[in-house]
Amino acid sequence: MYRSAMEQLNKWKQKTNKKPLIIRGARQVGKTWLMKEFGKTAYEKTVYINFDNNPQMKELFSLDMRIDRIIMGIELYVGHKISPHNTLLIFDEVQEVPKALSSLKYFNETAPEYQIVCAGSLLGIALHQGTSFPVGKVEFMDLYPLSFTEFMRAMGKEQFVDLLDKGDFEMATMFRQDYVDLLKYYYYVGGMPEVVQSFVDNRDFNEAREIQECILAAYEQDFSKHAPNEVVPRIRMLWNSIPAQLTKENKKFIYGIIKEGARAKDYETALMWLTDCGLVHKVYRVTAPSIPLKAYEDLKAFKLFLADVGLLGCMVRLNQSVLLNGNELFKEFKGALTEQYVLQQLKTVKGVDTYYWTNDRGNAEIDFLIDTGNEVVPIEVKAETNLKAKSLKTFCEKYNPKMAIRTSMTDYKQEDWLLNLPLWAVEKKLSSF
Template sequence: MYRIAMKKLLKWKESKRRKPLIIEGARQVGKTWLMKEFGQQAYSDTVYINFDSNSRMADLFASDLNTDRLIMGLELYAGRKIDPDNTLLIFDEVQEVPRALASLKYFYENAPQYHIVCAGSLLGIALHEGTSFPVGKVSFLKLYPLSFKEFLMATDKERFADLLDKQDFEMITNFKQTYIDALKQYYFVGGMPEAVQSFAEDKDFNEVRVIQKRILAAYEQDFSKHAPNEIVPKIRMLWNSIPSQLAKENKKFIYGLVREGARAKEYETAIMWLSDCGLVHKINRVNGAGLPLKAYEDLKAFKLFVLDVGLLSCMAGLRQRTLLDGNDLFVEFKGALTEQYVCQQLKTIEDLGVYYYTNDRGSCEVDFIIDTGEQVIPVEVKAEVNRRAKSLKTYREKFSPDVCVRTSMADFKREDWLINLPLYAIGTLTKFPLV
């Protein structure tokens, strides 16, 4: 299975200023597989250490963090010599031994010749809680579920993925039905590696649902096992409310939908926990359009999306026929699934700030406002071929952005101030000149 993150890992390996690398991401997005595959492709040897319930490693890192002593201990554990130039050291579930995280500072300062990558399914929480980790002494890489492009590649459509990269929209439009069919499949299957692999091999939608239910059950177990007891019920209620939150016309998160009379203060910790786990994307509202957009954030208003479109369709109980045949029952939820899909693709684009906009009266809402670092681009999402862009026009009249993007099932078209970008090509948003 091809992962775009592999390119970033290879670049990291060759970097002269290489630091120990921490891979962040939710459980089951493929972090362990990626690290091992990277070791196999780029190194002559890999030493893999899982810190979960590993008392020997806990003991090794418990005393002083002298790097020579640690390397000797790791060599004894692995049963072989560690060659700094040709061995990849993998620390998995590293949050289970916080001192192993702290040791990365000393590896960077005193033994930078060693190649170390780390990951952990609940690493985000450990870092947020102030686990002593070396600020400025490590690099980070975020891993998400497979993007639509990676899904095309995993399902034997590499040429179609390449075509999107080349942005040959004349050719793309000729084959648009292939993209539309693949997109409908992606709405159902999503990008969790196990679900994608199963679908690529067997094309069995029922088996995909079984896998997704198992993943969702594992997340629920994580709530009980790892979250503080007093917020577990709140996490559960909040997590289960997301499909109904997204099904609303206005997708702003409403605490009252979680529980009648609920207040922000009660649920802030639960949202932070889900966000630190990588299970939700919190997209904040902005009330302005200058750079950087972060300066215009309204922290009280936000939308919550889950990490994967396939998991959302599973949570909502969408059936394969409803989704793939365009059944009427699906109309209500189609906008929610489409917006979830777009959010997920935007999140995989590096160094992109993702927000949404509503004016103070609530009469104008733009689904996503993105900050590329150089320009602000409003993006309106339509589930069908809808040509209306009322909110975009209102936004443009007020803020005069260089360009606006409407993404829908319509073909690519560049008009005066508006780019119509097909939903299946939204991942290419930052790749072509938008001015």
């Protein structure tokens, strides 16, 4: 299965002064597979250590931080010598042994010749629990579910991806129905690797849904297993409220939807837990669309999205029959799936921060603003072909951005002040910024 993150890993390998790499991401987005595949294709040897329920490794790292002794212990554990320059060391579920996480500082300072890649589904949470973290001594990479482009490749449609890579939208438009059909599949299947692989192999929507349900059940088990007992009920309530939050006309997160009378301070820890797990993405409102957008964050106003559009469809029990009903799928639940889809593609565009904007009166909203570093680009998301863009026009008249994007089911078209972008081309076009 093609993952664009492999290119990032290969760039990391080529760096002269690389630091240990930590891959962050939600459970079951493919971190373990990616690390093993990277070792298989880019190194002569791979040493894989899973720290989950591994008392030997816990004891090894608990004694001291002498790297020569740690390496000797790992060699005894795996049964062969480790040659640092042609061996990839993989530390999986590294949050389970905090001292192993702390050791990365000493690997970087005293033994930088060892090439180490780490991952852990709950790593973000570990960093909030007093773990001695090697600040400045590691690098990070974020892994997300498969993007729509990666999904098309998995489906054997590389030529459709190549067409978008070339920017030949005139020819791509000739095959719009092929792209739309693939996009429908993606809305339902999503980008979780196990679900995608099952669908690629069997083309069975029921089987895909069963795997999604298993993933959601595993997340629920994580709540009970890893979160503080007193927070678990609030995590569950907040998590289960997300579909209702996204199917509102105004998708700003409202605590009162979780429970009548609920307040932000009661759910701060639960929200941080879900965010640190990578299970949800917060998109903050900005008070002004100026660079850098982060300086204008309104921390009290945000939207909350899931990691994957397929999991959102599973949570709302989206029936596969909607796939046969023209383009109704894109409008389901007040466009919630479409806004989730666009956010998911934006997350895969490296170096782009995502926000949203409303005016002071609250009668104009831009679904997403992205900060490219050089400019702010407003993006209006339309789930259908009704393209009245009153909010976008209001925004552009007031702030005069260099570029504005409206993404919908209509064809690609560059107008004076606006780029009409088909939903199926969102990721590829934004990657070129």
